[in-house]
Amino acid sequence: MPRTKKTTPQVSLSDPQYFFNRELSWLEFNKRVLHEATDSRTPLLERLKFMAIFSANLDEFFMVRIAGLKKQVDVGVTTLTPDGRTPSEQLDAIHRILLPVVIEQHQHFQQVLRSQLVEEGINILNYMDLNQEQRAHLQNYFEQEIFPVLTPLAVDHSHPFPYISNLSLNLAVLVKDPETGREDFARVKVPKVLPRFVRFPKKLRQQYQDKLAVWTGVPLEQVIGHNLESLFPGMNIQEYYPFRITRNADLAVEEDEADDLLLAIEQELRKRRIGGSAVRMEVQSTMPHAMRRMLRQEMGLKKSDIYEVEGLLGLGDLMSFLELPVPELKDPVWTPATPSRLRSPAVEEDLEDIFSVIRSSDLLLHHPYHSFTGTVQKFITQAASDPDVQAIKMTLYRTSGDSPIVNSLICAAENGKQVVVLVELKARFDEENNIVWARKLEQAGVHVVYGLVGLKTHTKISLVVRRENHKIVRYVHIGTGNYNPKTARVYTDLGLLSCREDLGADLTDLFNFLTGYSRQRSYRKLLVAPVNLRDRMLAMIRREIEHCRQDSTGRIVAKMNSLVDPEIITTLYEASQAGVQIDLIVRGICCLRPGVEGVSENIRVVSVVGRYLEHSRIFYFHNGGQEEVYIGSADWMRRNLDRRVEAVVPIEDPQIAKDLQEILGIMLSDNRQAWDLQLDGSYLQRHPAEDTQKQCSQKILMELAQENTGVA
Known part of the structure; x- marks a missing residue:
C-alpha cells in the first residue's frame, strides 16, 4: 500500500474529536461478543456460552466501571475524558447505548435460541407449560431440596427492607392477609447453592425426533415462585416478580495505611461479599411500575439504573449448558499440541529434559495451540524436582484453584530449593483465591512477596537458577498470560523460554526490584x-x-x-x-x-x-x-x-x-x-x-x- 503523507494544515492531535470514549468502546467490544451468540455459524451451545459471557462481562462492567463513574458524579468530579465527556455524560451515553443491546440479547434468547434448543432436544420450559407429573416431581424437589435453604423476609413497620446482596437473583412477592385484607411485600432470595436450572429425570423428559430429549427442566426461580404458599402459610400469594441487583464491588485499599496488606484485602473482601452501593437493577418487563418504583427507591437507584428485559434474568447461568454431552452442538474438541522440539521423534513422546531443549535455542510457546501442561507447567514441575536447580522465582497474578504450578512450587520448597513467589493480592476478583494460595505457599516455606506499594505486579515471568558444569545458568519464561492452566485453554497467549544470559540477568534484577530495595532504572534487554x-x-x-x-x-x-x-x-x-x-x-x-x-x-x-x-x-x-x-x-x-x-x-x-x-x-x-x-x-x-x-x-x-x- 503506498504511503500517504500529510498535506493538510496542522491540527491539534489532542482534540477530543480524535478520541473514542473508553467505556463506549468497551460496549462496542461486548456487542461483538453478543454477535457470536446470535451468529448462526456459531454452534448452538457455543451461542449460549457467548450469551453467558456477554452477561458476565456486563456484570463486571457495572461493578467496576459504572460504579467508578457514579462515585465520580457523587463527589462532583467534572474532569473531562480525552474525548471530552464528564462522568455524568458518560453514564447517560452508556445507558442510551446499552439498553437496546440488552433488550436485543434477551429477546434473541427468548424468541430464537430457546426454540432452536427445543429442536435439538434441550427444553428450558416455563412452569406453566408443565404437566401434572412434572409439577408433582418439582413440588417434591422443592420440599426436599429447596425449602430448607430459603429464608422469606417480610417488609413492614417491624421489618426494615432487607439488604439485597450483589448479583443476587430475588423474588419480589406481594402477599395478602385474608383476615385483615392488608397487602405486604416480602423478598425471597434464590439460593446460589442450588443449580439455576432444575433438570427432570429421564422418565419426565419430553420426546423429540422419536427419542428422549437431551435435557428438560425449568428455572429454579419458577419452582420457588409456584411454591410460595409453603413459605407464607395462611397468606394469599398475590404475585411475584424476579429482580436482580448489581453493586459496586471494586476494592478500596489504602496500601500506605495498611500495615498488613493481606489482612487489609481480606477485610475489603468481606465488604465486597456484603456489597457496596447498588448500581443496577434488572427486572422483568411484567413487573408493575409501583413495585419497581418501591425497589428503586429502597436501593437508592435512578430510573436510568433500571434495565427492563423480557424473560429470564441472569443469563450468565446459561454457561452450565455447555456441559451437556452433545458434541455436535459445540466447537470441535481441540487437544493442544506439544511443540516438536519437546517431543522425541523416535517414540513420539514428551522429552524428559526441557532444559536441554532451551539450551539449544529459544523456544516460542503459543497457547492454547500449544499445550500449557507440556510446556510451561513442565518447565516449573521439572525445575521443582531437578537436583541441579537451586532457585525458582516467579510472579502469580491469576492462577486456578487447583494449580499444579503452585503445588510444584511447594514441592520445590520442600526439596530445599530457594523459592520466591510474588503473589498479586490486588488482581481484581481473584484476590480471595490468591490469598488462599499465598498462605499455603508460606506454610510450605516459600518466600511470598505481595508486590510494590501503589503498583500491581502484572508481569508474567519465571526464573529458574540451575548449576551446570560448575557454573550458574539462568532459565527464563516471559509471557503474555497468567500461569493458569484453565485460562490457558481458552485464552491465546505467547511465552518465550530462553537461557540467554542477558535475559537471566534482567529477570534477576527485576525480581530484586520486586522483592527488595532497588531503584533499578535500566535493563539490558527487557522493557x-x-x-x-x-x-x-x-x-x-x-x-x-x-x-x-x-x-x-x-x-x-x-x-x-x-x-x-x-x-x-x-x-x-x-x-x-x-x-x-x-x-x-x-x-x-x-x-x-x-x-x-x-x-x-x-x-x-x-x-x-x-x-x-x-x-x-x-x-x-x-x-x-x-x-x-x-x-x-x-x-x-x-x-x-x-x-x-x-x-x-x-x-x-x-x-x-x-x-x-x-x-x-x-x-x-x-x-x-x-x-x-x-x-x-x-x-x-x-x-x-x-x-x-x-x-x-x-x-x-x-x-x-x-x-x-x-x-x-
Whole structure:
C-alpha cells in the first residue's frame, strides 16, 4: 500500500474529536461478543456460552466501571475524558447505548435460541407449560431440596427492607392477609447453592425426533415462585416478580495505611461479599411500575439504573449448558499440541529434559495451540524436582484453584530449593483465591512477596537458577498470560523460554526490584513498566517517523487487548501523518480513531473475536529493515505503562521473530471473525466474497500447530 503523507494544515492531535470514549468502546467490544451468540455459524451451545459471557462481562462492567463513574458524579468530579465527556455524560451515553443491546440479547434468547434448543432436544420450559407429573416431581424437589435453604423476609413497620446482596437473583412477592385484607411485600432470595436450572429425570423428559430429549427442566426461580404458599402459610400469594441487583464491588485499599496488606484485602473482601452501593437493577418487563418504583427507591437507584428485559434474568447461568454431552452442538474438541522440539521423534513422546531443549535455542510457546501442561507447567514441575536447580522465582497474578504450578512450587520448597513467589493480592476478583494460595505457599516455606506499594505486579515471568558444569545458568519464561492452566485453554497467549544470559540477568534484577530495595532504572534487554517501557515504545514509534522522513519505509503492527493511552495514540497519529503504515489488532477497547484525513488515514484497526479470547501482545517495528519484534504482558494503557509492573521482551531468534510476524499476518488476513473499526466508532465484520477463501485465524493457527508437531 503506498504511503500517504500529510498535506493538510496542522491540527491539534489532542482534540477530543480524535478520541473514542473508553467505556463506549468497551460496549462496542461486548456487542461483538453478543454477535457470536446470535451468529448462526456459531454452534448452538457455543451461542449460549457467548450469551453467558456477554452477561458476565456486563456484570463486571457495572461493578467496576459504572460504579467508578457514579462515585465520580457523587463527589462532583467534572474532569473531562480525552474525548471530552464528564462522568455524568458518560453514564447517560452508556445507558442510551446499552439498553437496546440488552433488550436485543434477551429477546434473541427468548424468541430464537430457546426454540432452536427445543429442536435439538434441550427444553428450558416455563412452569406453566408443565404437566401434572412434572409439577408433582418439582413440588417434591422443592420440599426436599429447596425449602430448607430459603429464608422469606417480610417488609413492614417491624421489618426494615432487607439488604439485597450483589448479583443476587430475588423474588419480589406481594402477599395478602385474608383476615385483615392488608397487602405486604416480602423478598425471597434464590439460593446460589442450588443449580439455576432444575433438570427432570429421564422418565419426565419430553420426546423429540422419536427419542428422549437431551435435557428438560425449568428455572429454579419458577419452582420457588409456584411454591410460595409453603413459605407464607395462611397468606394469599398475590404475585411475584424476579429482580436482580448489581453493586459496586471494586476494592478500596489504602496500601500506605495498611500495615498488613493481606489482612487489609481480606477485610475489603468481606465488604465486597456484603456489597457496596447498588448500581443496577434488572427486572422483568411484567413487573408493575409501583413495585419497581418501591425497589428503586429502597436501593437508592435512578430510573436510568433500571434495565427492563423480557424473560429470564441472569443469563450468565446459561454457561452450565455447555456441559451437556452433545458434541455436535459445540466447537470441535481441540487437544493442544506439544511443540516438536519437546517431543522425541523416535517414540513420539514428551522429552524428559526441557532444559536441554532451551539450551539449544529459544523456544516460542503459543497457547492454547500449544499445550500449557507440556510446556510451561513442565518447565516449573521439572525445575521443582531437578537436583541441579537451586532457585525458582516467579510472579502469580491469576492462577486456578487447583494449580499444579503452585503445588510444584511447594514441592520445590520442600526439596530445599530457594523459592520466591510474588503473589498479586490486588488482581481484581481473584484476590480471595490468591490469598488462599499465598498462605499455603508460606506454610510450605516459600518466600511470598505481595508486590510494590501503589503498583500491581502484572508481569508474567519465571526464573529458574540451575548449576551446570560448575557454573550458574539462568532459565527464563516471559509471557503474555497468567500461569493458569484453565485460562490457558481458552485464552491465546505467547511465552518465550530462553537461557540467554542477558535475559537471566534482567529477570534477576527485576525480581530484586520486586522483592527488595532497588531503584533499578535500566535493563539490558527487557522493557519494564513503569521504568522504561513507555519511553521505549514512544521512541520506537518515533523511530519509524524518522525513517519515513528520510524517504524510507515506516511500518508498525501491534497486537494487544486495549489501546487507551493518549500519549501513545497522539504519537501514532504523528506517525500516520509522516506516512508510517500502521496496523493495530486490538481485541477490546480502542480509543484511537482510524481513517481521519490528515490525522490517521494510514492507521487501520481490526478486532478478532472468536472461540478463544485474544490475549497475546505482539509489537512489530520495521526499523528500516532491521526489524524488531517484542512480546509481553502490557497493553498500551496508562495503567499498564505507569501503574503496573510489566515486562516486554525483544525477540532475537530470527525464526521466532518470523513466526510472530506470521501470526500477525494471519490475524490481519482473517475474514471470518475479524471486525474493522470504522471512523464513527462502530465495527464492521468482514465477510469473504463468494470467490474468496474463508480465512479464520484461530482455525489456521490450530492447523499450523498440528502440522508443526506432526499430528494429522
